[in-house]
Amino acid sequence: MTPPENPIAGLPPMRESPPGGVRAPLVASGKVREIYELPGEKLLLVATDRISAFDVVLPQGIPGKGEVLSRLSAHWFERTRAVVPNAFVAVLEESNARRLGVDADAAFFGRSMVMRRAEPLPVECVVRGYLAGSGWSDYRRSGAVSGIELPRGLRHADRLFEPVFTPSTKAASGHDEAMTLDELRRAVGDRRAEVLRLRSLALYRYGAERAAERGILLADTKFEFGLIDGEPVVIDEVLTPDSSRFWPADRYRPGGEQESFDKQPVRDWLAASGWDRSPPAPDLPPDVVRATADRYRRAYDILTGPPPDRAAGTPR
Numbered sequence: 001m002t003p004p005e006n007p008i009a010g011l012p013p014m015r016e017s018p019p020g021g022v023r024a025p026l027v028a029s030g031k032v033r034e035i036y037e038l039p040g041e042k043l044l045l046v047a048t049d050r051i052s053a054f055d056v057v058l059p060q061g062i063p064g065k066g067e068v069l070s071r072l073s074a075h076w077f078e079r080t081r082a083v084v085p086n087a088f089v090a091v092l093e094e095s096n097a098r099r100l101g102v103d104a105d106a107a108f109f110g111r112s113m114v115m116r117r118a119e120p121l122p123v124e125c126v127v128r129g130y131l132a133g134s135g136w137s138d139y140r141r142s143g144a145v146s147g148i149e150l151p152r153g154l155r156h157a158d159r160l161f162e163p164v165f166t167p168s169t170k171a172a173s174g175h176d177e178a179m180t181l182d183e184l185r186r187a188v189g190d191r192r193a194e195v196l197r198l199r200s201l202a203l204y205r206y207g208a209e210r211a212a213e214r215g216i217l218l219a220d221t222k223f224e225f226g227l228i229d230g231e232p233v234v235i236d237e238v239l240t241p242d243s244s245r246f247w248p249a250d251r252y253r254p255g256g257e258q259e260s261f262d263k264q265p266v267r268d269w270l271a272a273s274g275w276d277r278s279p280p281a282p283d284l285p286p287d288v289v290r291a292t293a294d295r296y297r298r299a300y301d302i303l304t305g306p307p308p309d310r311a312a313g314t315p316r
Contacts, residue, residue, distance in 0.1 A: 066111035118226030147180035
């Protein structure tokens with residue numbers, strides 16, 4: 001079977017969002033995303049090529065990053081909607097813009113998603129399969145993550161016996177704060193909290209299994225849900241390098257930091273640069289920009305491509 005043509009191959013240089021490039025009301029503009037209001041209770045989510053680190057937007061963006069995030073999200077949305085409902089309609093293309101009622105410049109094609117409008121829930125639904133990031137920090141301090149007690153003696157990046165659901169607040173500014181399940185229940189109600197937990201775990205397990213088939217470990221990920229007709233649905237990017245920690249399985253070594261398919265080259269360079277993490281951020285060297293762009297594209301290629309052939313005689 002011939003694999004489908006890769007729409008990410010040969011991406012153009014970094015694209016900015018030209019002012020007035022979308023003839024629609026701008027609803028919100030964040031560090032790396034823009035949201036426009038469309039007719040028919042829909043929104044246009046634009047993933048720019050901008051990149052942030054330590055809560056600061058950097059002077060240089062990452063060419064092709066926005067398109068990777070939108071197309072990879074679409075890949076997962078289309079494959080999981082029968083299990084967990086989502087608000088995804090389509091990736092904006094020149095071929096469908098008129099049908100979708102979007103009047104936008106070509107710079108927005110490929111990196112924008114048309115979504116059904118939803119009422120966002122004020123939480124982030126995090127699932128962890130490995131002990132990393134803030135989860136590792138919480139565990140070192142208390143032996144628990146979001147109130148969930150874990151076995152003693154775990155190392156940094158150890159795989160957990162089973163994935164754990166660790167929700168957090170969704171802060172308008174500053175850092176999100178971890179929530180216990182009881183706190184989530186008080187925020188959204190008992191039944192809705194259980195729906196969010198079960199749907200988040202189902203999405204994580206699906207993504208982890210598909211990634212593992214391709215030699216990638218899904219360490220953790222986060223989902224954002226909103227309500228459409230009272231039903232919780234996924235409303236933002238899903239299982240991307242910006243919302244997840246993807247680790248190459250063949251380089252996995254528990255006990256420390258892992259190589260990842262994300263903006264790790266940017267973080268590493270900034271950490272070594274002497275920058276004090278206050279604006280403005282320093283200019284990124286071209287080799288760091290290229291290395292980061294390569295990681296995003298490689299993640300897309302691996303995750304959306306066919307699984308590698310198994311060795312003869314290996315059980316399926």
